[in-house]
Amino acid sequence: MDNAKAGLSNTYLTFYLDQDLFGLNIDSVREVLEYTSITKVPRTEDYMLGVINVRGHAVPVVDLRVKFGLGQGEKTVDTCIIIVELSIHEESSIMGALVDGVQEVLDIPPEQIEKAPRLGSKIDTQFIRGIGKLEDKFVIILDIQSVFSVEELSSITEKSDQVSAESVASGTG
Template identity: 30%
Template sequence: MAEAAEGQYVTFGLGDEVFAAPVGLVREILTYHPPSRIPNGPDYLLGLTDVRGRGVPTADLRIRLGMAAVEPTLNTRILVLDIPLEDRTLSLGLVADRVFEVTVFSADQIEPSPDIGVKWRSDYISGVVRRPGDFVVLIDLGRLLSSTDAVSLASFSDVERAA
């Protein structure tokens, strides 16, 4: 399982949970606008978001993680990420309830992913940082998106490029 590295992370919230992604993967953070729907996509794929003239597949991270969907608010954001996969980089928008900050986590702050006995639940966690009153889950986006997810999302992006 991949381990989290010390460095800068963008922290964001889904409900009461706080997650973080490496800042190097975050291309930009957009105010939420409903993506253009695409038929026959996975349930968590909301559609395409126009990012500087390119259609970027946009996913509801809540649904992908098995959480209940919620209506967007004024705080809802789309994190546009460039996620390295085995053979390419996938541009993906992830909807978050809110984005908090860019912060630095040192190696001694990052605890290994907890073994909770159910592989799929902790497989996308590369580490956990304990803070007063809560935990920050360092998300491994490459692992969160299975190879079939990545292929599916890339195909939607490829269709937009061809149009």
């Protein structure tokens, strides 16, 4: 795996979903927020939790556990929202990802990252950039841009834009 070709660093924010350790390239991470109340958006996918207010902007929040088929987790003191930057139709957009807890920021050299293994035709690994090997554990490195299809991302941002417009119209935003 060569991040240099992709214009990415070899630094990753690591986080937990259930007992598994995942990583996001730090270049796509804007900030990490404590868990806060989320305003539900009607008629959205199960993984779309709703929107939160980040400095006056409605930011959609998705539950990565649900998106990955792990079911909903219990909210704990470690539960947090990672704000990531994505490109949708060549425009920059931000989104929150609910995770069980953030671990640390790590440098993982390219030689310690293997390509995602082929897990059969029923398991989609296109959103896995690679598997980082750290001493006694693995880090599943995600390509956050590929976790959601362009259609899903467009739908998520459209719904959050609707909520934002409605809150401005009602004077609550």
